Amino acid sequence: MERDRDKQIALFVGAGLGAALMFMLDPARGARRRALVRDKTVKVLRQGGRAIQDRSEDKPSVFHRRPTTSSKRGFALSLGIRSSIPVRSSLPLKRGT
Helix, strand or coil, X not given: CHHHHHHHHHHHHHHHHHHHHHHHCCCCCHHHXXXXXXXXXXXXXXXXXXXXXXXXXXXXXXXXXXXXXXXXXXXXXXXCCCCXXXXXXXXXXXXXC
């Protein structure tokens, strides 16, 4: 039963890839379609690069200072990553008074 399902999926994936190749390699309009896909891809990559650049300009202090344990944790949290790095206090410990 599982093998039949795998064969059906492979058949549909193969048919989809074949149709996409036929669509893109069409002698009559394929060049126009390829140019359109290329232009849209370049546009998306350019927008992504701008978004990354804008994000990095928002937080210049993170990239220009020497990273400490707390700044590594803060940077990870700003990216939505939970860190296992313990938070240390920047205050000195009092030694006997």
